[in-house]
Amino acid sequence: MRDLVAALLQGDKRAAGKLISLIEDDEPEAVDALQRIYPHTGRAHVVGFTGPPGVGKSSLINRLVRTFRARGKTIGVVAVDPTSPYTGGAVLGDRIRMADTGIDPGVFIRSMATRGHAGGLALATFDAVRVLDAMGSQVVFVETVGAGQSEVEIATRAHTVVVVEMPLTGDVVQTMKAGILEIGDVYVVNKVDLGNADVLVANLKFQLAAREGWTPPIVRTAALEGQGIEELADVLERHAIFLERSGFRHGREVARARQEILETAQRLLVRGVSEGSPTGPLFDRLANAVADRETDPHAAARKLLESHPKKKRPR
Amino acid sequence: MVPIPRKIRVLIAKPGLDGHDRGAKVVARALRDAGMEVIYTGLRQMPEDIVEAAIQEDVDAIGLSSLSGAHMTLFPEVVRLLKKRGSGEIVVVGGGIIPADDIPKLKRAGIKAVFGPGTPLGEIVSFFKKAGKGA
Amino acid sequence: MRHEDERKVLEEELKRWQETTLREALEALPERRKEFITTSGRPVRRLYTPLDVAGKADERLGNPGGFPFTRGIHPTMYRGRLWTMRMFAGFGGAEDTNRRFKYLIAHGETGLSVAFDMPTLYGYDTDEPEAKGEFGTCGVAVSSLDDMRILFSGIDVGGVSTSMTINSPASVIWAMYLVMAEGRGVPWAGLRGTIQNDILKEYQAQKEWIYPPEASMRLVVDTFEFGSKHVPEWNTISISGYHIREAGATAAQELAFTLANGMEYVRWGVDRGMKVDDFALRLSFFFNAHNDLFEELAKYRAARRIWAREMRDTFGAKDPRAWRLRFHTQTAGVSLTAQQPEMNIVRTTIQALAAVLGGTQSLHTNAFDEAYQVPNERAARIALRTQQILAHESGVANTVDPLGGSHFLEALTDELEAEAYRYFDRISELGGVIPAIRKGFFQQEIANSAYRYQREVEDKERIVVGVNDFVVDEQTEIEPLRVSEASFKAQVERLRKLRRTRDAKKHEQALERLFKACESDENTMPFILDAVRAKATLGEICDVMRQVFGPWEEPLLY
Incomplete structure (x- = not known):
């Protein structure tokens, strides 16, 4: 274990791969490793991407990776794909679109499946981000599956949130998903070569307002053709500088820490009362007591919290 | 909570120029349906690309598919590069149009199994399951 | 009434x-099963009667040689002339394949068919890094005019018809063939043959592309235009369902996607300003022959009927010859088993029978060892003999469309036709063939069918003899075919010598002119021909095009 973390800090990709697996598999060793890794993180600029499936997020990231590489940055990518709820398996194909940056030593790409992450996919994703951060990736892209609630949830933990949309073809009124206008720091209209981009851009412009002194820019791209990528990279860099200078970067880190502490606490509690744990039997007894109307759920919950072993090493 | 068994991760790749991806895709789906995580890297991959992806994705096994006859050059090269990178524990298997007398040579070069046309999917799935457990 | x-x-x-x-x-x-299905998973009823066949017989069938050509494109079919026995061959260097051609001709083959190796199919020279390990393994390597000359040395190119399975770099390989013939004093007007040149099915199924779809289509139409003026007897395209089927499609998908592609080529030709009658005669087709005899037969017959109607009514072709769908057939490579490989001879015989009963114009029969390798000489000869037995012993060539009128066959033909039209509608809804490629429609349909088929085999809903039933444990003995190291060295040496001895200035200028032509909208063929004459290699010419046209990235699907 010590070897893996030490190797990671030397920039070893094999160690990074193995550590992310430990996190994904929820192995106890991961907690120790992450503790040791943590002081070495906080340097990378983390950019989260959200947008409906098929909008071209992978292709955009592929182009951005090349652009940032040309600007001398090292890059990490964490790409999340859905796990089949029926079989528990997944086909992870985002690498295909990023294949041409595959053997560049300054690039690390990791595909993650959503799995049934008990502790929350967002936690695991950002633990993986930290591994890449500690390895020395200067920019880390997080690509989510789509634009559902949980994906938005993940993307918004990044420093910079990129919302990707594409113009529709034909005579349709394009409406934005509720909430999508509030979360983005940068809006990308991709596939401008296909549909009527002007309408979508105008629509966005009309609805987007400045927040905390930053008006979200709208960038037109055609990722497959490489159009607009330089501009998007500039915007991302500008936002990083803005966050730094305004102090908002720290604000976002605190907000994320809050979420992560809460979620971790929740996880620990769930684990603490689960089957086979010291308080497992108590949990069972309380459940029966509630069912038999001997006590109520609220009181039972208090009892559980009080009994939670305090000195046990967190896992 | 019952501990979730460790996920088996497999990389399916098409080395070389061959574009016939029917077999690779069918195998990828079968492994997915057996509960594994399959990283599909697409067409026209050089051995270097495949090895780099396998290390970053920390897979248990790599499945190589080639129908163009370039297997004798490309498959052993993947094994060699894995060893060079200190990831020799990753199991490498091959499939495609492979002449019978190439099979022992591939096995000597470190290819753990060779699946020709007509191999039952069940056989391939259970091989990867075992490979995943052993890793 | x-x-x-x-x-x-x-x-x-x-x-x-x-x-x-x-x-x-x-x-x-x-009954043995609840449901009986075809190879493509189509349910088959217990009995077919005249009630299952709708419409008037004269409209559905017509007479052989007449609209809508359901029964065949010639009035006398094989009574007049047998189909062309054309065996796909190629391995190693040009010398190796030249020897195989002569062997096949000596054993009664009536047309040539060239298989190229992977680097050639992707427009790389043998000595480029991308070609590593691929020289001559699944076809012959042709990197330059010199290779093409050797490939056909001692063969009467004015007399024989030559089919070349080449797609993305088709115009370059064709130019090499034309310059080779020119050098031997054979006029282009008399040359007969086919270049596959069907790029659409590459994006859909076989995945051997170089450039993006629009640039590729432009190159294809360039050959239509050039061919109609200068090489009038040459088929400038073979619109291929074969690879779509091999990738996993059903018979109906093969039929529908192939014909949709065919119509797309016609549209591009018309958009270029050509008259449909001027180039439609040189469009040829290529279908698969799979195991299910009647389904395959129905597919060929439905294809002829659809094409005739679309060419006459939709595209307004006036020349009745432009309504006729002419096709080559190859037996299904994907049906061959590594287990008990001799059984492949039987499978191939049934498939070849389907092609002949279906009225094919030419036929390749696979060799029984092809689940292992490119065929050895003996296996290739047995495959050719299979066709000769069908032609001369079986009696099926004695009459036209012998199964026409079978209630089952006619009903199946109607069904496949209707299913093809449903696919045409879906493709239009997606915006046409190329937008549907970009959306991954064909790729997804094919992959789904492939997986369903495999599951049926796994679950034993489908018996594959020797694979999931009637299995024996035996060591297979197949005489290996090896590409010799010497061939590789000779090829590399020949390339080096060519680059050393050619007129460097002439070569450079020819490539520069080609570059400019690619950037403009001029027809590229004359510039490719000049580059070939200036001894530019395949890799060099394709590099020029790669620079202008850029690469193609496949939509992400599995």
Whole structure:
């Protein structure tokens, strides 16, 4: 274990791969490793991407990776794909679109499946981000599956949130998903070569307002053709500088820490009362007591919290 | 909570120029349906690309598919590069149009199994399951 | 009406039969399965009667050699001339394949068919890094005019017809063939043959592309235009369902996607300003012959009927010859098994029978060892003999469309035709063939069918003899075919010498002119021909195009 973390800090990709697996598999060793890794993180600029499936997020990231590489940055990518709820398996194909940056030593790409992450996919994703951060990736892209609630949830933990949309073809009124206008720091209209981009851009412009002194820019791209990528990279860099200078970067880190502490606490509690744990039997007894109307759920919950072993090493 | 068994991760790749991806895709789906995580890297991959992806994705096994006859050059090269990178524990298997007398040579070069046309999917799935457990 | 009365009588008789004879029989012996399906998963009913065939026979069938050509494109079919026995061959260097051609001709083959190796198919020279390990393994390497000269040395290129399975770099390989013939004093006007040149099915199924779809289509139309003026007897395209089927498609998908592609080529030709009658005669087709005899037969017949109607009514072709769908057939490589490989001879025979009963113009029969390798000489000869037995011993070539009128076959033909039209509608809804490629429509449909088929085999809903039933444990003995190291060295040496001894200035200028032509909208063929004459290699010419046209990235699907 010590070897893996030490190797990671030397920039070893094999160690990074193995550590992310430990996190994904929820192995106890991961907690120790992450503790040791943590002081070495906080340097990378983390950019989260959200947008409906098929909008071209992978292709955009592929182009951005090349652009940032040309600007001398090292890059990490964490790409999340859905796990089949029926079989528990997944086909992870985002690498295909990023294949041409595959053997560049300054690039690390990791595909993650959503799995049934008990502790929350967002936690695991950002633990993986930290591994890449500690390895020395200067920019880390997080690509989510789509634009559902949980994906938005993940993307918004990044420093910079990129919302990707594409113009529709034909005579349709394009409406934005509720909430999508509030979360983005940068809006990308991709596939401008296909549909009527002007309408979508105008629509966005009309609805987007400045927040905390930053008006979200709208960038037109055609990722497959490489159009607009330089501009998007500039915007991302500008936002990083803005966050730094305004102090908002720290604000976002605190907000994320809050979420992560809460979620971790929740996880620990769930684990603490689960089957086979010291308080497992108590949990069972309380459940029966509630069912038999001997006590109520609220009181039972208090009892559980009080009994939670305090000195046990967190896992 | 019952501990979730460790996920088996497999990389399916098409080395070389061959574009016939029917077999690779069918195998990828079968492994997915057996509960594994399959990283599909697409067409026209050089051995270097495949090895780099396998290390970053920390897979248990790599499945190589080639129908163009370039297997004798490309498959052993993947094994060699894995060893060079200190990831020799990753199991490498091959499939495609492979002449019978190439099979022992591939096995000597470190290819753990060779699946020709007509191999039952069940056989391939259970091989990867075992490979995943052993890793 | 008399017709109505007849129908009623038939319906009543059928009902009576079902209630008496059939019911008793089923009570005594239930059927083997709940559902009987074709190779493509299409349900097959117990019995077909005239009630299953709608419409008037003269409109559906016509007569052989007449619209809509359902029964065949020639009035006398094989009574006049047998199909062309054309065996796909190629391995190693040009010398190796030249020897195989001569061997096949000596054993009665009537047309040549060239298989190229992977680097050639992707427009790379043998000595480029991308070509590593791929020299001559699944076809012959042709990197330059010199290779092409050797490949056809001692073969009467004015007399034989030559088919070349080449797609993305088709115009370059064709130019090499044309310059080779020119050098031997054979006029282009008399050259007969085919370049596959079907790039659409590459994006859909075989995945051997170089450039993006639009640039590729432009190159294809360039060959149509050039061919119609200068090489009038040459088929400038072979619109291929074969690879779509091999990638996993059903018979209906093969039919529908192939014809949709065919119509897309016609549209591009018309958009270029050509008259449909001027180039439609040189469009040829290429279908698969899979195991299910009647389904395959129905597919060929439906294809002819659809094409005739679309060419006449949609595209307004006036020349009846432009309505005729001419096609080559290859037996299904994907049906060959590594287990008990001799059984492949039987499979291939049934498939070849389907092609002949279906009225094919030429035929390749696979060799039994092809689940292992490119065929050895003996296996290739047995495959050729299979065709000769069908032609001369089976009697099936003695009459035109011998199975026409079978209730089952006619109903199946109608069904496949209707399914093809449903696919045409879906493709239009997606915006046409190329937008549907960009959306991954064909790729997804094909992958789904492939997986479903494999699951059926896994679950034993489908028996594959020697694979999931009737299995034996035996060591397979197949005489290996090896590409020699010497061939590779000779090829690399030849390339080096060519680059050393050619006129460097002439070479450079030719490539520069080609670059400019690619950037403009001029027809590229004359510039490619000049580059070939200036001894530019395949890799060099394709590099020029790669620079201008850029690469293609496949939509992400699995």
